[in-house]
Amino acid sequence: MKISTDMRFGQAKSLRRGHRTVVAGGAGFIGSHLCDHLVQRRDTVICVDNLFTGSMRNIRPLLNHPNFSFLHHDIREPLSIGGPIDRIYNLACPASPRHYQRDPIATMKTCVIGAVNVLELAKLKSSRVLQASTSEVYGDPEMHPQHESYVGHVNPIGPRACYDEGKRAAETLFFDYHRTHGVQIKVARIFNTYGPRMLENDGRVVSNFIVQALQGVPITIYGSGRQTRSFCFIDDLVRGLELLMESPSDITGPCNLGNPEEFTIEEIARKVIEQSHSASELDHRALPEDDPKRRKPLIGKATTTLGWKPKVSIEKGLDATIAYFALSIATKNREATVASIDSARAARERSLRRREAAGRTEMN
Numbered sequence: 166m167k168i169s170t171d172m173r174f175g176q177a178k179s180l181r182r183g184h185r186t187v188v189a190g191g192a193g194f195i196g197s198h199l200c201d202h203l204v205q206r207r208d209t210v211i212c213v214d215n216l217f218t219g220s221m222r223n224i225r226p227l228l229n230h231p232n233f234s235f236l237h238h239d240i241r242e243p244l245s246i247g248g249p250i251d252r253i254y255n256l257a258c259p260a261s262p263r264h265y266q267r268d269p270i271a272t273m274k275t276c277v278i279g280a281v282n283v284l285e286l287a288k289l290k291s292s293r294v295l296q297a298s299t300s301e302v303y304g305d306p307e308m309h310p311q312h313e314s315y316v317g318h319v320n321p322i323g324p325r326a327c328y329d330e331g332k333r334a335a336e337t338l339f340f341d342y343h344r345t346h347g348v349q350i351k352v353a354r355i356f357n358t359y360g361p362r363m364l365e366n367d368g369r370v371v372s373n374f375i376v377q378a379l380q381g382v383p384i385t386i387y388g389s390g391r392q393t394r395s396f397c398f399i400d401d402l403v404r405g406l407e408l409l410m411e412s413p414s415d416i417t418g419p420c421n422l423g424n425p426e427e428f429t430i431e432e433i434a435r436k437v438i439e440q441s442h443s444a445s446e447l448d449h450r451a452l453p454e455d456d457p458k459r460r461k462p463l464i465g466k467a468t469t470t471l472g473w474k475p476k477v478s479i480e481k482g483l484d485a486t487i488a489y490f491a492l493s494i495a496t497k498n499r500e501a502t503v504a505s506i507d508s509a510r511a512a513r514e515r516s517l518r519r520r521e522a523a524g525r526t527e528m529n
């Protein structure tokens with residue numbers, strides 16, 4: 166296993182000559198699946214991550230692979246990586262409101278300063294660079310469904326602005342580096358994506374619902390549950406990101422990547438309950454500020470220019486995600502049981518030793 170925590174990446178280790186690809190945010194949910202895919206495709210992958218929301222667990226199977234390296238680094242700091250770089254995917258940014266609102270200033274800096282650092286690297290190395298932008302750039306849309314030409318409806322001072330406006334500014338920087346310095350850019354506007362390796366506690370719809378259903382506790386629905394979302398399975402998204410990255414250089418995006426099938430939040434909750442054989446009920450709570458009411462991508466651009474459209478049905482995607490969380494919860498429960506047995510045993514041994522010591526004192 167080779168984990169590099171410094172900047173020495175001059176010596177590439179490769180099984181064959183594929184792309185040398187940097188994945189910033191590669192230890193996160195989407196990033197780790199992308200790393201898996203690129204390594205399988207025989208790219209040499211350098212995963213750059215500060216582990217803010219990502220985890221080594223996501224990339225553990227890759228750590229022994231000769232075509233994979235991990236660089237512990239915060240993209241708010243300039244990136245210095247030796248040797249040629251063909252491709253850079255910039256996914257580094259917390260994606261769930263719970264995490265990006267935890268330190269909103271850091272989120273904005275990650276979006277903006279991080280984009281500058283990634284673009285400077287791309288400029289220096291003449292690499293192609295893809296920005297993981299988001300449907301949040303459309304804000305609470307007045308136009309439905311959302312086409313790439315829609316310029317959005319974002320509250321610049323609300324609690325979600327650090328992310329929404331940060332991502333909008335990052336898009337601006339990408340297009341300005343393209344126009345000013347000729348950097349080859351690709352901007353993907355990613356809509357809600359779900360699948361294995363989402364964080365259990367990140368407050369996102371699918372992971373929240375599944376964990377609550379598996380635990381048999383009430384499923385929290387914010388608002389009436391009639392607000393809509395569309396959910397894209399991770400495998401479809403990774404394929405879309407790669408197709409966009411490898412598309413002809415005149416295709417810059419922005420390009421929507423998401424599943425246009427629209428469900429109300431309540432429909433998703435009921436599907437999760439059914440597919441996880443849960444007895445959970447629905448628990449309605451107040452809607453958070455600036456929560457978008459409708460969200461659905463128009464994907465005509467991705468379909469015509471990339472030949473991409475999602476293939477995985479919501480039922481299949483939910484099955485895979487439920488299986489992942491069921492295993493992860495079972496493992497945690499087993500670990501918790503072992504830990505509580507160990508701590509009970511340690512407490513018993515401590516009390517035994519205390520009693521023995523007290524007995525010795527009495528005898529003296």
Ligand SMILES: NC(=O)c1ccc[n+]([C@@H]2O[C@H](COP(=O)([O-])OP(=O)(O)OC[C@H]3O[C@@H](n4cnc5c(N)ncnc54)[C@H](O)[C@@H]3O)[C@@H](O)[C@H]2O)c1
Pocket residue numbers: 189190191192193194195196213214215216217218219220238239240241255256257258259260261275279297298299300354355356357358359
């Ligand atoms: N998951 C979605 O539904 C979705 C939707 C739209 C856009 N996106 C975008 O896709 C990207 C990946 O999202 P995700 O769902 O995998 O989120 P995630 O939180 O699982 O992954 C983000 C990764 O970036 C890392 N990171 C955060 N700040 C960093 C910094 N300053 N320096 C280095 N690394 C940093 C985190 O540790 C994590 O590994 C994000 O940019 C997000 O905005 C995701």
